Structures are given as structure tokens and as C-alpha cells.
Amino acid sequence: MLPVRAEAGKSIRSAAADRYQIKTMTQKTTVRGFRASAVKAGIKYRNRLDLGLLVSTSAAAIAGVFTRNQVKAAPVMAGIERLKNGPPFIRAVLVNSGNANACTGPRGLADLHTLCSRLAEEMDIDPSEVLMCSTGVIGEPLPVDTMLQAIAPLVSGLSRTGIDSVAEAIMTTDTVPKICTKTVTMGDSNITMAGIAKGAGMIAPTMDPPHATMLSFIMCDARVNPVWWQEALERAVESSFNRITIDGDTSTNDTVLALAGGLAKNKTVCGGSEGDLLEDALADLTQDLASRIVKDGEGVTKCVTIRITGAENRDQAMAVARTVADSPLVKTAFFGEDPNWGRILAAAGRAGVPIRQELLTLRINEIEIVKNGVGTGREAECAAGTAMKKDEFSVTLDLGAGRAEADMLTCDLSDEYIHINADYRT
Amino acid sequence: MLPVRAEAGKSIRSAAADRYQIKTMTQKTTVRGFRASAVKAGIKYRNRLDLGLLVSTSAAAIAGVFTRNQVKAAPVMAGIERLKNGPPFIRAVLVNSGNANACTGPRGLADLHTLCSRLAEEMDIDPSEVLMCSTGVIGEPLPVDTMLQAIAPLVSGLSRTGIDSVAEAIMTTDTVPKICTKTVTMGDSNITMAGIAKGAGMIAPTMDPPHATMLSFIMCDARVNPVWWQEALERAVESSFNRITIDGDTSTNDTVLALAGGLAKNKTVCGGSEGDLLEDALADLTQDLASRIVKDGEGVTKCVTIRITGAENRDQAMAVARTVADSPLVKTAFFGEDPNWGRILAAAGRAGVPIRQELLTLRINEIEIVKNGVGTGREAECAAGTAMKKDEFSVTLDLGAGRAEADMLTCDLSDEYIHINADYRT
Numbered sequence: 001m002l003p004v005r006a007e008a009g010k011s012i013r014s015a016a017a018d019r020y021q022i023k024t025m026t027q028k029t030t031v032r033g034f035r036a037s038a039v040k041a042g043i044k045y046r047n048r049l050d051l052g053l054l055v056s057t058s059a060a061a062i063a064g065v066f067t068r069n070q071v072k073a074a075p076v077m078a079g080i081e082r083l084k085n086g087p088p089f090i091r092a093v094l095v096n097s098g099n100a101n102a103c104t105g106p107r108g109l110a111d112l113h114t115l116c117s118r119l120a121e122e123m124d125i126d127p128s129e130v131l132m133c134s135t136g137v138i139g140e141p142l143p144v145d146t147m148l149q150a151i152a153p154l155v156s157g158l159s160r161t162g163i164d165s166v167a168e169a170i171m172t173t174d175t176v177p178k179i180c181t182k183t184v185t186m187g188d189s190n191i192t193m194a195g196i197a198k199g200a201g202m203i204a205p206t207m208d209p210p211h212a213t214m215l216s217f218i219m220c221d222a223r224v225n226p227v228w229w230q231e232a233l234e235r236a237v238e239s240s241f242n243r244i245t246i247d248g249d250t251s252t253n254d255t256v257l258a259l260a261g262g263l264a265k266n267k268t269v270c271g272g273s274e275g276d277l278l279e280d281a282l283a284d285l286t287q288d289l290a291s292r293i294v295k296d297g298e299g300v301t302k303c304v305t306i307r308i309t310g311a312e313n314r315d316q317a318m319a320v321a322r323t324v325a326d327s328p329l330v331k332t333a334f335f336g337e338d339p340n341w342g343r344i345l346a347a348a349g350r351a352g353v354p355i356r357q358e359l360l361t362l363r364i365n366e367i368e369i370v371k372n373g374v375g376t377g378r379e380a381e382c383a384a385g386t387a388m389k390k391d392e393f394s395v396t397l398d399l400g401a402g403r404a405e406a407d408m409l410t411c412d413l414s415d416e417y418i419h420i421n422a423d424y425r426t
Numbered sequence: 427m428l429p430v431r432a433e434a435g436k437s438i439r440s441a442a443a444d445r446y447q448i449k450t451m452t453q454k455t456t457v458r459g460f461r462a463s464a465v466k467a468g469i470k471y472r473n474r475l476d477l478g479l480l481v482s483t484s485a486a487a488i489a490g491v492f493t494r495n496q497v498k499a500a501p502v503m504a505g506i507e508r509l510k511n512g513p514p515f516i517r518a519v520l521v522n523s524g525n526a527n528a529c530t531g532p533r534g535l536a537d538l539h540t541l542c543s544r545l546a547e548e549m550d551i552d553p554s555e556v557l558m559c560s561t562g563v564i565g566e567p568l569p570v571d572t573m574l575q576a577i578a579p580l581v582s583g584l585s586r587t588g589i590d591s592v593a594e595a596i597m598t599t600d601t602v603p604k605i606c607t608k609t610v611t612m613g614d615s616n617i618t619m620a621g622i623a624k625g626a627g628m629i630a631p632t633m634d635p636p637h638a639t640m641l642s643f644i645m646c647d648a649r650v651n652p653v654w655w656q657e658a659l660e661r662a663v664e665s666s667f668n669r670i671t672i673d674g675d676t677s678t679n680d681t682v683l684a685l686a687g688g689l690a691k692n693k694t695v696c697g698g699s700e701g702d703l704l705e706d707a708l709a710d711l712t713q714d715l716a717s718r719i720v721k722d723g724e725g726v727t728k729c730v731t732i733r734i735t736g737a738e739n740r741d742q743a744m745a746v747a748r749t750v751a752d753s754p755l756v757k758t759a760f761f762g763e764d765p766n767w768g769r770i771l772a773a774a775g776r777a778g779v780p781i782r783q784e785l786l787t788l789r790i791n792e793i794e795i796v797k798n799g800v801g802t803g804r805e806a807e808c809a810a811g812t813a814m815k816k817d818e819f820s821v822t823l824d825l826g827a828g829r830a831e832a833d834m835l836t837c838d839l840s841d842e843y844i845h846i847n848a849d850y851r852t
Contacts, residue, residue: 071775071783071799103771103783105800138768139801247754249769250776328673328754328839329847336848342564343675345529349497350676357497357529373497374531375565413754414848415841421755422762422840 029163029179031194032221033057033263036162038169041150043143044098044136051147052095052166053154054217055123059089060259061226062131063233067254074101074108075132076253082131088226091129093217093257094119096147097170097198098136102252111142118148122155133215133255135172135198163219167196170215173420174200178292182281186222186274189266193220193281197289200246200298214241216256216289222278223262225270232279233258240286244409246297247417248326258282294409299416302334303392307407308348310361310398316353317399317406323351324397324408331413339384341370348397359400365393455589455605457620458647459483459689462588464595467576469569470524470562477573478521478592479580480643481549485515486685487652488557489659493680500527500534501558502679508557514652517555519643519683520545522573523596523624524562528678537568544574548581559641559681561598561624589645593622596641599846600626604718608707612648612700615692619646619707623715626672626724640667642682642715648704649688651696658705659684666712670835672723673843674752684708720835725842728760729818733833734774736787736824742779743825743832749777750823750834757839765810767796774823785826791819 034056041051064083066076094115101108112132120127134142167177178197183190199214218233237256269278295303306325311317324330327347333340341362349355362370364384369376387393460482467477490509492502520541527534538558546553560568593603604623609616625640644659663682695704721729732751737743750756753773759766767788775781788796790810795802813819 069772069775070777070779070781071771071786100768103768103796103799103801105784105798107800138766138772139796249753249755249773252768252772252775327675328843329675332844332847335844338848340564342526342529342678345497346495346564346678347675349495349678351496353496355496358531360497370529370565372531373529374533375529413844415844417754418758418761418839418841418844421758422764 028161029181029194030160031163031192031219033261034163034219035158035160036166037154037157037159038162038165039150039154039157041096041147043096043147049165049169050097051150051154052169053119053158054093054095054163054166054219054259055158056091056219056259056261058261058263059091059129060261061224061229062088062090063226063230063258065234065237065256067251069250069252069254071103071252073134073253074104074112075134076255078109078112079131079133079255082128086128088230089129090131090259091125092119092123093131093133093259095133095166095170095215095217096136096142097172099134099140099142100136100138100253101134101142102138104139104141107141111144114144115142115147115151118151119155122151131257133253133257135170135215135253138252163194163196170196170198172198172200173298174198174296176296178289178296180285180288180292182285184277184281186266186277189264191220191222191264191266191278193218193285195285195289197293199293200296214251214254214293216241216286218256218258218282218285220258220260221262221264222260223264223266223268224260224278225268228270228275229258229260232275232282236279236282236286239283240290243407244290244294245322245325246294246300246411291409294411297411298420299414299418300411301391301414302412304334304410304412305394305407306410307394307396307405308399309396309405310400310402311404311406312402314404314406317404319353320348320351320397320399321406321408323347324395325410328413331410334388334412335414337385337388339364339369339381339388341375344395344397345370355399356401361398361400363396364388454587455607455620456586457589457618457645459687460589460645461584461586462592463580463583463585464588464591465576465580465583467522467573469522469573475591475595476523477576477580478595479545479584480519480589480592480645480685481584482517482645482685482687484687484689485517485555486687487650487655488514488516489652489656489684491660491663491682493677495676495678495680497529497678499560499679500530500538501560502681504535504538505557505559505681508554512554514656516557516685517551518545518549519557519559519685521559521592521596521641521643522562522568523598525560525566525568526562526564526679527560527568528564530565530567533567537570540570541568541573541577544577545581548577557683559679559683561596561641561679564678589620589622596622596624598624598626599724600624600722602722604715604722606711606714606718608711610703610707612692612703615690617646617648617690617692617704619644619711621711621715623719625719626722640677640680640719642667642712644682644684644708644711646684646686647688647690648686649690649692649694650686650704651694654696654701655684655686658701658708662705662708662712665709666716669833670716670720671748671751672720672726672837717835720837723837724846725840725844726837727817727840728814728838730760730836730838731820731833732836733820733822733831734825735822735831736826736828737830737832738828740830740832743830745779746774746777746823746825747832747834749773750821751836754839757836760814760838761840763811763814765790765795765807765814767801770821770823771796781825782827787824787826789822790814
């Protein structure tokens, strides 16, 4: 799934772009009852899609999770407020890239309301039926006048096949749009679910209930009970976006919104076996999108599953998984394709969890390179080194203390990450 | 104090090496009652000093702090055990680089005892009077036979002026030896204190009571009460080595040992005004060594003080300081000389501390670039950008919530860090 290692003279990221581009061009994403559109509004850069609109033709049940960062962007504050206090149905999501509308004070909220109101007017809906999301540079006011001019063309451009262009419009340092669809048969009804996502840096989502700037929007044609839909989304995010990390930095803007429009006309889903079916699809979809975010992460050349087993409890397993997944020394060793297991054990040891080093077992894929806390020898290490030459591999650390498990999806730390982020604003 | 930015074709690290080399060559470090020696034992590399010995001619009061990492190297386990159960006096410290003797199981402890016993025999002292420290690659057994052969030449090479060569012998990815001396006049006595330190990566010391692999050895000729000496060292480490970070990765081997030999024949120090005097010198010495570790950190081009003010309590101030100091996005912005204050606020917001973003004030040196949570404009940002071109600057974030403060000394994250750590073992 990961792009192959770059050939001389060709970066990984452009290789990824080539590969995914083909896929994006050969299929159009559609979901019954949803229309979408994207325009080049000139928010930060000229001549690229940067403003998108997702619309449900019916009032869609809305579920949402938002960053746990204490510093929240205006759209996150407005979104939390709206989901808490308004009816659980909306009609439209407006989203821009290039500017995060974060740390913009009262003006940020006012700008958001101005834009949402203009959109509602253009669409003949109520402003409370619009949510807005933003991603990009922190601390600059939105170019409201420029954006207002783009609203009418955005609305007039709505189409069944516009979802793919919104997936492009929300990209920042992403090199490829991230789109995924799932279908579920439920009695007589065929249910379709499509999700788009962006995020390549400042990725360690723990949104409430899960974190990143990652943004993801899920459109589904099922008819659902909104309370159950919110719970299902929270569980899905906990097992997907909340289990990835690129750089351990959690964004001010992370948001996942799921809209269910109901045009599949199934019996309203509110748990039970049909709930399980739909929730499984939602979990699959979000896990797929989450793994695409890691694979397209800034400077990423390796995608690595960190699995902690044999923990006393799940919180301890998660704490160790997250510490290993975010360790710069572990991540640079991944980049160097070096089975430097000492760094992995050292990272586990600083996770704030009691560890008995003499019980530790470590595997790279299926190759056991540490047993009872000591190395198993050169041969195993060589085999592990070979496994690490692949674009994807797993690291399994058994703590020998119990039966709880947890995993995180992480990546390596390359010089390309440094270049992207040292030069981001210039 | 920091090496100047590298000229084209010349890395920062070699520039630093040139600069410090001169200093090291023109002065010899001595402390009454201490002898030292270093040899080329061939532990990992040929033809470099890698085994050092520090000896007190009298039984020296010993104080020590060790890594809080749950995965502890054999020398750390042995050192903790010895300080807990043995009398608080020792005669010798044996230290090697190139091999951490960590994750080496029961064999690691047995090897350590073999080496300490051989040294004790050669010096006609008791093995319990010897402590050993190690730094280097994790997970490989010590080359005991090779090291045993080096013991006799090590002992025969002891001299008053050998401390500088031990400072060289303990270097790993360090580019310069780190040595610092302080003198204190106490009544009729002149007290001298010298410290050496190493550490350039896997640096986020939290040793118990403070963390890094950093190693530091302090030799002092004062006569001290060992219980007070231990407490004084713990406080000094808390305000120095425990307040630095290079990569947030805490080592399995971090150790600070302080030996007080007593040859200054002062009245035994056990607190009071004389204790304060000596403790101030100890704090100065450890802070000086700690800052040298950051300045010589792997790939470091900037040394940055992160100061959190206006916190509700000190724990919250420290949590925010540490999260900002370890954020990859903040550190790459430092490398890029980019006053990207949004990343600093975003990092503060994920520290697990309640924050009211509308109360935040941020300064780079004295330049206020954020007030009430929003940017103060282009002019201030430009001035901040200019300040960031220097090798050292400060970032002060006021939370507006109380009066507690904390600071951390950190560095930037450069492509050189990646290169050093992707290739460390190969």
C-alpha cells in the first residue's frame, strides 16, 4: 500500500502522488443524497482548489469528534458548541485549506459566522444547518472577502461527483487525496459510505472522545438514530484516527464529521445486529483513511504498526505504544532500516509504566529479536533488518505482565520531514 | 557560547569541535585528592580513549542519581543497589564508552563485577569501593577480556591531570569534551569542584530524583556530610540535568555521581550557610554542564530556553515547558528560524494542562508576538525572526493563570540529527 522507496532523483512523496493519482482519476466517489463542490478561492495559494462544500439533500444526522487540544481553532469551538446545543441534523459542511482560523480571537468566530451565513443564504437553508472546518497556517485571519466571492460559484458547482474534488481541496502538505468507500447490505437496503481525509503533519489525533490537523468527512446514505450514530463514530475514531501518530503533535483543528442522510430508506439503525454491521463498516472506513494519512505523512518512507501485548491493562499498553511510536530515536532507526531494539526498549521504559525488563520479548514482524530482555543474536537481527527494508512492518513488544494489548500506527522520521517543516511558512 | 553556524562545506559539529578543542588543550583540570586516567581499550572503535578511571586518594563521600527509565542498564542497577545498601563512601569510578551494558541480562551484572573486582585488586581496595558506568550501544555484552587487559595500564596511568582525558573517554556522539570547574571560599578553606559530562542524544534526563545517556561525574575536595551531599546533588540535578531535553528520549544509563574527598579540610558541611554556598556552586556547575550538553546535542544549531510563566502551579508549568520543548514541529521551526508561534501554542495546548487560549502571551526574547491568544502582527514577527537567527534565544509563554513558573533548555531538530541517528550503528 505504501509507495515504493524513491529511486535516485525522485522523492517518495512524488512517487506516492503518481501512484494514487491514477486511482483517483479512474473512479468518481458518489453517495446517494450527497452533492459536493470545490473551487480555487485563492485563500493562500493561487490556482489550486482550497474551498470545498459537502451538502446533504436531506437533513443529515450529524456526529462529530474534535481535537482535545486546549488551544482550539474557531471552527472547532463553533462545531463543539453547535453539536452540543443544536438539533443533531445539518445540511452542509464548508471546509477550507491554507488557513486554520486558529488563534484568531473573537474575529475568527465572527468570520466563520459571516461565511456560514452567506452560504446558508445562497442555499436557502438556516445558518445553524452549516458547519465549517479549516486547516492550514495558524494565527492569520481568514481572507473573508476573497472567500465570500467564492460562495456563489461553490454552490452553483455542486454535483453528485464532486466529492473527489473536495478531497483535493482540503489537502495541505498531503501529496495525495485520501478517499475510501464501503458498502453494506442490510436487509433489502444497500448502504454506501464514503469518507475523505487530509493530514500529513501535526498528526497525533486525540479527539474528544479522540487527536491531529487531520480532517475527515464521512457521508453515508443510511438512516440512523443520531445518538447511536455519535456513539458509533466515537468508537470508530478511537480505533482508527486516535491510534495513529506522525509527529506526536496534536493539532488545534482536528475534526471528524459523519453525516448520515437516510436516502437508503433502511429501518433506522440504533444498535443491535444492524448497528454492528454499520459500525464495522464505519470502523473499516476510518481505519483505512487513518492508515492513508500515516502513509502520506510528511517525509514518511516506512509505515510501522507498534503492537504492545502482555500488558497489565489497556491504558498501560496504550501508554507504552504511544511512547514507542513517538520516540525520535526509534523513528530515525526505522528510517535507517536499523533493528536497533535497544532504542525500542529504552522508549518503552520511559512510558511511565512499571516494566520488568527481564520479561520483555520483541519481534519485528515474526522475527523474535529480544527474549527475556536480551538480544537473540546477530542472525535474528539480520533477518529483522531485511524485514525493515519493506515499506511496512510491525514491531510487537510483549511486556510479560498480563493480557492487555494496544496498537498504534506510526512512521519513520526522515530528513524530508525536517525540510518540509523548517520551510513550511516561507 | 554556541558554535557559530556552519559555513558551507563545514558542519556545525566540526566547527564546535575546533572551537572547544583549543580550550581543552590550554588548561588542565585538577582537584586536590583526585587522580584520573584514560586508555584506548578498543571497546568499540580502535585508537580512541574509551575507558576512564576517576580515583579519590581518600574515601570520598558519594552521592548519585540514576535514570528513572524502567529499563535500566546493569551499571545503573548495580549503582542504585550499592548506594542504597553500602556505606556512603567510595574510592573509584570506572567508566567506559562504546557499550552501554544495557539489556545484557544477568551476564551484564556478572561482567561488571568481574571488571570492578579486577580493578579493586589492582588498586588494593575493596570491590565495594568501586562504581562503574557505561554508555554506548544497547544490547551487546561488554568485551570483558579486552577490557580486563586495559585495567593495569589504566591504573598505572593515574595522574593529577588525567581528568580531561576521562572527559574525552566518555564521549560518544559528543563532538567536544564537557568540563567545568568552580571554586568556593569557605572560611579559611578554598574548595574546588570539577565536573565532566557527556551526552548528545537520547537526552531527556529524568533521574531519580531526576532523566538522559548523559553521564556526569563531579569531584570536589570539600569535606561533607554524605546525607546532605546526596540531598544537595538531587536538588542540583533537578534544576540542571532534569531541565534539559534534546530529543525527549530518556536513556537506560543516565547517571550523575558526585564525590567529595575532603582534602580541603573544611568544617564538615551539613547544610546551613556553608551548605548554601557549596550547593550554589554545585547548582552552577551542573547547570553549566547541562547547557553544554544541549549545545553539543546531536545536530543542534540552536539552543533555546523555554520559559513558562503565569501557571497555576509548578507541575503544570513543567508539563507545558516539556511538551513545547519536545515538540518536533516547534523544534523544526527553530531550525528554520521561523517564528511560527501557532506551533508553540498548539504544543502548549496538548500538554494535558487546562489552558485559556485568550489569556496567552508569547515572547521571543523580549519581543511580544502573541497577546491575548492572537498574533501582534507582521512587524513583531519579523523582529522575532531576526532574534531567532542567533544561536541562542528564549521563548516565554505566559499562561495568565497564576504565578508559577518553570523552564527547560532545548534545541532545534535538524536534518543532521536524522543522519546521525539513522546511521548510528552502521
